[in-house]
Amino acid sequence: MFIxxxxxxxxxxxxxxxKEQKLLMRGNACILLFKRGxxxxxxxxxxxxxxxxxxxxxxxxxxxxxxxxxCIGALSVVGIAIAQDADTEKAIxxxxxxxxxxxxxxxxxxxxxxxxxLWKTARGPKNVTLEQCDLGKGPGKVEGAFAELPRYFKDxxxxxxxxxxxxxxxxxxxxxxxxxxxxxxxPGGGQPVKELGAIATWIANQSSGQKFAAKxxxxxxxxxVALGEELFFRRSGPFDFSCATCHSAEGLRIRLQGLPYLAxxxxxxxxxxxxxxYRVSTTQVMTMQxxxxxxxxxxxxxxxxxxxxxxxxxxxxxxxxxxGGEITAPGLKR
Amino acid sequence: xxxxxxxxxxxxxxxxxxxxxxxxxxxxxGAADAAIKAAFPGAPEQFIPRLSQDETMKQCSxxxxxxxxxxxxxxxxxxxxxxxxxxxGKFIGDWKKGEALAQSGYGLRFTDxxxxxxxxxxxxxxxxxxxxxxxxxxxxxxxxxxxxxxDFKEAxxxxxxxxxxxxxxxxxxxxxxRFGANxxxxxxxxxxxxxxxxxxxxxVNKD
Numbered sequence: 104m105f106i107x108x109x110x111x112x113x114x115x116x117x118x119x120x121x122k123e124q125k126l127l128m129r130g131n132a133c134i135l136l137f138k139r140g141x142x143x144x145x146x147x148x149x150x151x152x153x154x155x156x157x158x159x160x161x162x163x164x165x166x167x168x169x170x171x172x173x174c175i176g177a178l179s180v181v182g183i184a185i186a187q188d189a190d191t192e193k194a195i196x197x198x199x200x201x202x203x204x205x206x207x208x209x210x211x212x213x214x215x216x217x218x219x220x221l222w223k224t225a226r227g228p229k230n231v232t233l234e235q236c237d238l239g240k241g242p243g244k245v246e247g248a249f250a251e252l253p254r255y256f257k258d259x260x261x262x263x264x265x266x267x268x269x270x271x272x273x274x275x276x277x278x279x280x281x282x283x284x285x286x287x288x289x290p291g292g293g294q295p296v297k298e299l300g301a302i303a304t305w306i307a308n309q310s311s312g313q314k315f316a317a318k319x320x321x322x323x324x325x326x327x328v329a330l331g332e333e334l335f336f337r338r339s340g341p342f343d344f345s346c347a348t349c350h351s352a353e354g355l356r357i358r359l360q361g362l363p364y365l366a367x368x369x370x371x372x373x374x375x376x377x378x379x380x381y382r383v384s385t386t387q388v389m390t391m392q393x394x395x396x397x398x399x400x401x402x403x404x405x406x407x408x409x410x411x412x413x414x415x416x417x418x419x420x421x422x423x424x425x426x427g428g429e430i431t432a433p434g435l436k437r
Numbered sequence: 438x439x440x441x442x443x444x445x446x447x448x449x450x451x452x453x454x455x456x457x458x459x460x461x462x463x464x465x466x467g468a469a470d471a472a473i474k475a476a477f478p479g480a481p482e483q484f485i486p487r488l489s490q491d492e493t494m495k496q497c498s499x500x501x502x503x504x505x506x507x508x509x510x511x512x513x514x515x516x517x518x519x520x521x522x523x524x525x526g527k528f529i530g531d532w533k534k535g536e537a538l539a540q541s542g543y544g545l546r547f548t549d550x551x552x553x554x555x556x557x558x559x560x561x562x563x564x565x566x567x568x569x570x571x572x573x574x575x576x577x578x579x580x581x582x583x584x585x586x587x588d589f590k591e592a593x594x595x596x597x598x599x600x601x602x603x604x605x606x607x608x609x610x611x612x613x614x615r616f617g618a619n620x621x622x623x624x625x626x627x628x629x630x631x632x633x634x635x636x637x638x639x640x641v642n643k644d
Contacts, residue, residue, distance in 0.1 A: 326464070333469045336501055338494045340487040341545050341621050342614040345498065349576065357562045357574045403545040404487055405480035413476035 192354065195361060203435065211304065211381030211433030214296050214388045218305030221298050227277030236272035238265070238306065249310035250430060253419045255323050262327040264418040265303050266392045267410040273299065281410075288409040289393040296379070296388040299409075303390050304379040307432035315376060315425045324419070327412075331420025334413055335366065344402040346417070360437060371424035377434025384437050391418055484547065497610035509609040516605035519618040528598045528631050535633030536640075538626055539566055545621065556621055558601075558630055563613075566633065567640040577613060584635040585642040594635050601627050 222233045222245075238248035239256070253264040259271055273279045290296055296304065319328050338345040349357065350365040364370040379390040389397070392409050395417060399407045407414055473488050480488075493512050496504060504512065541557025543549060560566060563576035587593040600607045602617030616622040622630070633639050 329464050330468060330472060333464045334472070336498050337469055337473070337490070338498045339473075339490045341619045343494060343497075343619070344614070347501065348612050351501075355574070355576050357576065358572045359574075362576075400546050400548070405477040405484040405547055408476055408478055411476035412472045416472065 191359075192361065195359065209381055209433060209435050210386075211379070211388045211435070212308075214301045214381075215305045215308045215433060217295075218301035218303070218308075221302050222305065227273065227279045229276065229278035231277050233269075233272055233276060233302070235276060236269070238268055245306055245309045247310055247313060249307045249432075250313040250316050252317055253319070253324075253327070253415060253422060254317060255321050262324055262415055262419060263410075264391070264415050264422075265306055266299060266390060267415055269299050269302055269306075270410050285409045289390075289396060290387050293386050296390065296393075300379065300388065300390045300393065304388050304433055307379055307430065310430045311432060313430050315372075315422055315428050315430065317419075317422050317426070319419060319423050327416050327419045328423045330412070331416035331418070331423075334416055335420055340403045342403050346398065365421060365424060368424045368426070371421060372426070372428025375421050375425035376428050376430040377432060377436065379432050380434035380436040382436045388433060389436070391421075481547070481550070493605060493609075500610065502610040502612070504610055512605055512609035516603045516609070516615070516618070517599075519615075520599055520602050520606060521617065521624065522598075523624050523628060528594045528628060529636055530625060530628030530630075530632045532629070532632040532636045532639040532641075534626075535629035535631070536567065538622070538629060539633060540570075555623075555626065558616060558622055558626070560630065568644045569640060580634055581641060582644070583641055584637065584639065587635075589635060589637060589642075594631065597631050597634055598627060601630050 222236075225232050235242045237243075237256075237258075238245060239251050239254045240248050249265055252268070253262050255262045256268065256271075261267075263271065270281055270284055273284060274281045284299060288297060288299060290300075295301075319325065335346040335350075338348070347366060349355070349362050353364045353367070353370070355362045355364075363374040365374075378394060379388050381387070382389045392407075392414055395414050396407045396409075399405070470489075477484070477488065490498065493515060496508050496512060500508065538555070538558045539560035541554075542559035542562060543554055544552065544556030560580075561570055561573050563574045565573040565575075565579040565581050568581060583597075584593075596607070600613075601622075603615045604611040604613035605615065614621060617624065617627055634641055636642070
């Protein structure tokens with residue numbers, strides 16, 4: 104079956120124009136190409152995977168199969184999209200299911216491995232590993248820690264999400280300068296997630312299968328959640344956007360991208376646990392802090408700082424909404 | 438005469454409870470503004486004013502976009518007053534340019550500097566518009582056959598211009614950006630968007 108898919112994707116590739124082939128070769132984004140009545144949504148992740156895996160051949164096959172599956176899914180998606188919106192939603196859901204069918208096809212798992220290695224490697228000016236980092240369940244206890252974040256940490260006197268806590272450990276244990284770590288913390292187009300993000304991805308994955316259980320019931324934790332809720336509804340900037348503009352009703356889309364109703368616990372429980380996620384359209388893992396930066400970018404506001412009170416408050420609010428929801432990180436997103 | 442203080446007291450209590458009913462946040466006043474101010478170090482100078490809220494945005498945010506009638510009326514009056522009309526009195530521009538700006542989400546993001554082209558309206562992000570474009574959003578209502586459904590009435594042409602210039606003039610706390618009032622689009626661009634919706638030649642009205 105994989106061989107058929109690989110052949111099929113190669114045939115699709117061969118009838119793409121030269122320009123489209125170049126875009127596909129460069130591992131570019133989810134590209135919507137209108138071509139002789141056909142619509143391609145090309146997942147060209149194989150270059151990214153090739154660079155990272157010595158058993159390149161099999162991996163290339165798998166990801167070409169994924170590309171073909173997405174193309175097939177996309178063709179059926181588009182056929183239906185011309186009809187009713189409700190049918191469009193169903194088709195998009197089928198497309199997502201196809202992506203989930205083989206859990207080992209998620210390229211984000213490579214960054215999970217990378218994150219684990221980084222945790223266990225002596226790094227920074229103090230040349231120490233992160234194995235004494237306390238994520239809330241005691242030094243070095245990683246399994247299940249993500250499920251209880253964000254939480255208040257006495258040593259920092261601050262509520263922290265996983266990435267902010269990592270920032271703390273990288274500074275205090277390894278001697279890194281936090282100013283350097285927050286300067287350009289997230290990857291550019293097509294680049295893999297950076298070290299802090301890769302470690303966060305591994306930590307999240309170590310809670311995979313568990314449910315969000317951060318209590319968020321201490322006074323400082325409650326304050327932060329309340330702040331997050333107010334920020335969620337705070338409109339500003341040239342577009343007058345708040346998070347609520349896009350995320351406070353059911354079944355809405357920007358273009359063809361479905362928007363989760365985050366202000367509703369029922370939907371928050373379904374989606375918050377998917378982050379960090381491998382984003383197919385940018386061929387990289389995106390952490391929750393990065394996701395928020397991207398939101399504020401779209402809202403025509405400036406670049407949100409990693410570990411800012413705003414970022415932690417919003418993450419705390421979203422996690423509170425998602426209480427009881429399953430953690431499936433790393434997820435697989437558009 | 439002796440009743441007056443009690444009448445005033447009753448009025449104050451009712452006004453107070455109405456104010457409390459609006460209030461949904463337990464966060465100390467100013468805490469959110471302070472957090473926002475500190476969250477974007479290194480933001481370019483021109484971005485700093487974007488972090489503040491004007492009166493309308495404060496009211497809409499506090500009410501979660503569901504303001505009381507009193508507040509809604511005040512917002513509508515305030516926002517109507519911001520509308521600038523085309524100098525030549527014409528509201529309909531070029532629908533082809535309107536389609537182009539409806540497709541474009543370019544502009545005002547921190548990666549869009551220095552600007553290499555005009556801002557887009559990104560209308561397709563939220564609206565269905567022409568039948569040909571299947572990649573449309575559903576945050577806003579469908580605008581397909583917009584002009585046809587309104588018989589291309591002059592009054593509706595003007596109302597469309599006003600809606601795009603400042604959506605709160607029609608619907609207080611609308612989710613739609615204030616494209617004209619916030620200087621996202623120029624008056625000429627808004628006319629082109631109006632043409633896309635209201636011109637009989639536009640593909641929007643041809644199916």
